Amino acid sequence: MEEKLKKIQQDYINKISSSKSLKDLDIIFIELFGKNGEVDQLSRQFKDLAKEDLKIVGSLFNLIKQELEKTISTKREEIKARVYKGLEDETFTFQHQVLEAKKRKGHLHPVTQFENEIVKLFNKLGFVQADAPQIDTDFNNFEVLNIPAEHPARDMWDTFYIDKSSNTQTTNHKLLLRTHTSNSQIRILKNNKPPIRMMTLGRCFRYENVDARHEHTFEQFEIVYVDKGVSMANLQFLSEYFFKSILGKDIKARLRPKYYPFVEPGVGIDATCVFCKGSGCKICGNIGWLELAGAGMIHPKVLEAGGINPKEYSGIAWGVGPERMAMLKYGIEDLRLLKSGDLNFLEKF
């Protein structure tokens, strides 16, 4: 019996000292002191012992029992202290990382930097910023811009419509994500009297197949210029002013006829190819020009919808894709990188 006791003592002292968690200790405790545990089983055998033996074994049993209890509780405190220290270390590392992150200096997104530059350029010519919502009615986004329902031009600007059941607004018009910043035009024309020099910058949406040159979510910049005697000559000047400022003094602008329902006449605006300076290369398809902007004289119907007499005033609407321009300026090949959130890419700018 004495040997049995000593074996249990030795086995469990070893077990306790090699245990690594509080859970291990709980298991050991139950093995020893639980119902049908080692201690329980031993004490049940005492009734078979002679009185003299019982005296010796009994006191040894009590001593070992106390020792094992004490060893477990000491080990328990030790593990607790270690876990706490570990937590402290982890917390310290985490706080340290937060501090490091705070110290790290960020910067504006390359497209934002570029947009700020564009805004500044037109600011110098007296243009001020206007705003328009990203969710708008199809009336403001299409109809008022001379694109009635069922008009084939709507195919060019397929977009995302808002589910009517989630539409809590009291409007009979369909709600959609704006396809261009031109939804600002009706607001600008209605709320201001000529001469008007305003610009809109912001996010637009189209139902596009995404690839290296197309995104369903993109930025647009647009100006609206309305005054007496505004003509295509102003449009040519503004285009060249923009290209020269952004891409270099040797860049020229060329206007080509293009159809946009909200302008008459409409133009696609080419800039001298920045890669070959006009001599022709792979990127410009050997033409020497790159189409970078779209514009035109604001359609008389649009002016009228905005409460401006087209016989008295004329206006220019002129727009450009800041992301496309930033790609050219910084030599970015894939449009998708700009919204990737990839710091390795963004930190280059």
Ligand SMILES: [Zn+2]
């Ligand atoms: Zn070229």
